[in-house]
Amino acid sequence: MTRRSAVWAPPAEVSREECLADSRAVLAMPDIPLKEYEDLVRIEAVGLEWDVGAQIYEPEDPAKIVVGADGKKAGAYLLSGGDGDFKTMAPVARLLAGKFGFKVATMTYPGRLCLDDPSRNWPADTINPDGTIRTPIWLTGEHVTPDQYEVVKDSSLRERYGTRTVLHAKPGTTFWHRLAGWPAAFEEGGKQVMARNLPDGEYSVYVHGHSTGGPFVFMLSQRVPNIAGVMAVENSSFGYINQAKLAVQGSLGAIGDYERRVTETSRVDPFYELYIRTWRDKARYIGPEKLGQDGPVALMRLPLVIEEVMEAWEAARNEPQFKCEYVVSMNIEASLEAGARATAERLGLDAKGTEALVRQYLGYGRELQGPGVKPVPPVLFCVTKDSRDHSADSYRSLVMPMFARMEPAPKTALVHFQAGVHSYWTPETDLPLGVAPGVAKTWHDAITGGYFLVGNGQGG
Numbered sequence: 001m002t003r004r005s006a007v008w009a010p011p012a013e014v015s016r017e018e019c020l021a022d023s024r025a026v027l028a029m030p031d032i033p034l035k036e037y038e039d040l041v042r043i044e045a046v047g048l049e050w051d052v053g054a055q056i057y058e059p060e061d062p063a064k065i066v067v068g069a070d071g072k073k074a075g076a077y078l079l080s081g082g083d084g085d086f087k088t089m090a091p092v093a094r095l096l097a098g099k100f101g102f103k104v105a106t107m108t109y110p111g112r113l114c115l116d117d118p119s120r121n122w123p124a125d126t127i128n129p130d131g132t133i134r135t136p137i138w139l140t141g142e143h144v145t146p147d148q149y150e151v152v153k154d155s156s157l158r159e160r161y162g163t164r165t166v167l168h169a170k171p172g173t174t175f176w177h178r179l180a181g182w183p184a185a186f187e188e189g190g191k192q193v194m195a196r197n198l199p200d201g202e203y204s205v206y207v208h209g210h211s212t213g214g215p216f217v218f219m220l221s222q223r224v225p226n227i228a229g230v231m232a233v234e235n236s237s238f239g240y241i242n243q244a245k246l247a248v249q250g251s252l253g254a255i256g257d258y259e260r261r262v263t264e265t266s267r268v269d270p271f272y273e274l275y276i277r278t279w280r281d282k283a284r285y286i287g288p289e290k291l292g293q294d295g296p297v298a299l300m301r302l303p304l305v306i307e308e309v310m311e312a313w314e315a316a317r318n319e320p321q322f323k324c325e326y327v328v329s330m331n332i333e334a335s336l337e338a339g340a341r342a343t344a345e346r347l348g349l350d351a352k353g354t355e356a357l358v359r360q361y362l363g364y365g366r367e368l369q370g371p372g373v374k375p376v377p378p379v380l381f382c383v384t385k386d387s388r389d390h391s392a393d394s395y396r397s398l399v400m401p402m403f404a405r406m407e408p409a410p411k412t413a414l415v416h417f418q419a420g421v422h423s424y425w426t427p428e429t430d431l432p433l434g435v436a437p438g439v440a441k442t443w444h445d446a447i448t449g450g451y452f453l454v455g456n457g458q459g460g
Contacts, residue, residue: 008449010380010413014438019419022438023431029099033060038120039105040113041192045185046343046357048177051140052189053113053120055086056197057097057104066101068204069450070228075198075205076443077190077220077227078106079213082325083277085112085120087318089210091425091433095440102444105197110185111136111178112320121318126276127165133276134322135167138178138185148173149274162280169272179272180342183328183364190220194227204228206447208235211389211422215239215329219364222374229452231443233382234390234422239331239365241402243267245394246330269326271339277321279313285388286312289421292386293428331365367406378411378452379403382442384420384435392416413451415442 014022039054059065068074076096080088085108096102114122115137126134133151135144149167157164169175198205205227209217214236221227236242269275286309290298298305327335340361344354367376381400383390395414403412419428420435427434446452 006450007453008445008451010415010442010446010451012414013416014418014435014442016385016418019417019435019438020430022441023433023435026095026099026437026441027432032064032098032101034058034094034097035060039193039197041189041196043185043188043192045188046181047347048139048181048185050110050138050182050185050189051113051115052107052110052185052193053086053115054105054107054193054197055090055093057093057102057106059097059101059103064101065103066444066448068228068447069453070204072204072226073202074102074447075194075203076102076104076231077194077198077205077207077217078104079207079209079217080106080108081211081213082109082323082329083212083281083321084210084319085109085114087120092208092436092440095433095436096443099437100440100444103198103203105193107190107193109320109325110182110189111138112322113137114320115140122320123318125317126278126321133165133167134320135175135274136178136320136322138182142174144175144178148175161284164280165276165278167274167276168270169274171272176272176342177346179274179324180339180346182324183336183339183361184343186216187219187223187364190216191224194220194224198226200226204447204452206231206443206452208233208443210234211236212323212325212329215242215331215365216325218367218376219328221377222368225374227377229377229447230379231382231446232379233439234384234387234424235381236329236389237399237403238367239328241399243330244402245398246389267326267330267332269324269330269332269335271324271327271335271342273324275323275326277323279309281321282312282316283309285422288388289386292421328364333362333365336361336364369407375408376403376406376410378454380413380415380442380446380451382415382417382439384417384422384424386421388422390422411451411454 036057039056041052043050066074078089086106089106093104093106097104114120149169152166154164154166169179206229207217207227208231218238337358340358344357383392400412417435425434425436
């Protein structure tokens with residue numbers, strides 16, 4: 001089942017035929033009996049309590065847990081895009097645990113878990129006919145009430161998003177303080193979820209953040225000692241790199257020109273803003289995916305495509321479907337600083353403490369540097385054929401060169417799957433779980449084959 005020699009080397013490309021073969025082979029493997037359970041942990045960060053949830057998947061028989069090339073048990077930490085929760089990544093978690101024997105922790109962002117319902121399913125829709133709007137639950141029993149925010153209709157990004165509905169928290173409210181403090185709560189939650197379930201000394205942890213989750217697992221990769229690698233499949237990079245990639249998409253030029261384009265196209269989302277997702281967010285992915293799979297003829301079937309958009313939204317709306325992660329995922333430094341200063345003011349910090357908190361927040365969007373800092377671990381980038389946001393060209397032209405400029409530069413490689421879409425577990429013809437089985441196999445081969453061992457050659 002492995003593509004490995006002495007040290008496994010990733011293929012530059014996985015053909016559609018290989019994707020089909022990998023899918024058949026992985027799905028035919030015997031199932032490993034699993035335990036699946038929730039780990040809900042109450043943490044304290046920036047002077048507030050937060051309830052952070054993770055779903056754990058592990059073999060019932062501990063002897064079935066896979067061991068990596070470093071001799072330690074292999075743990076996976078999975079994070080959804082900013083609109084989802086643990087349910088989003090469940091198909092991938094069950095493949096990794098149930099076919100290959102990983103112990104998997106799938107964390108939900110602070111505020112995204114529906115703490116009111118044991119099923120963790122969010123009720124109704126994000127925006128309801130009676131005017132009610134879904135809002136985060138950061139602590140059991142605490143709710144954001146309509147008097148804590150203003151509803152804004154934003155058309156500034158209409159070409160990309162359509163008309164957006166956003167909530168602006170009112171200064172001094174609980175909503176305001178939570179939106180200012182959640183980045184620090186995410187950092188602490190990620191550390192505790194891994195320490196509790198994938199402890200250092202017993203496990204090496206391999207992290208994956210789908211889409212918006214990418215900048216967050218890259219941030220954690222230097223802050224958790226036993227994170228040994230980043231499995232970056234459809235996984236955005238550090239916030240400042242992600243910002244640069246989106247700024248130059250469609251006009252990929254020399255890497256030295258990205259600073260100007262970033263300045264011209266930078267997002268300005270304030271820290272106190274919550275984006276409420278709707279069917280439009282399904283449409284902006286399904287459209288490009290149909291173009292890649294079917295070509296322009298897809299427009300001749302527009303009523304069918306619209307029905308598919310609405311069906312996809314109906315299936316997804318029990319997940320959180322609200323988002324405030326852009327301040328980190330797009331490295332919006334002015335908003336990060338403003339959130340830190342609002343938090344410092346609430347805590348009554350002096351000037352020195354305030355500046356320390358500002359530095360902490362500004363560190364979330366880029367790699368840490370300096371003496372005694374853990375280097376960025378090895379990264380295995382993977383992109384799919386019909387991804388909306390992750391083209392192979394953008395990785396070769398911009399993303400990987402920016403990683404190569406880091407000091408020290410981490411080991412990187414790129415695998416281009418010739419099938420699949422951004423949500424790479426999405427079914428398509430002859431691929432009942434998309435390219436996820438082949439992705440899981442690639443991760444397993446890389447971990448057991450030595451790709452993530454430091455010292456096998458740094459640099460891209």
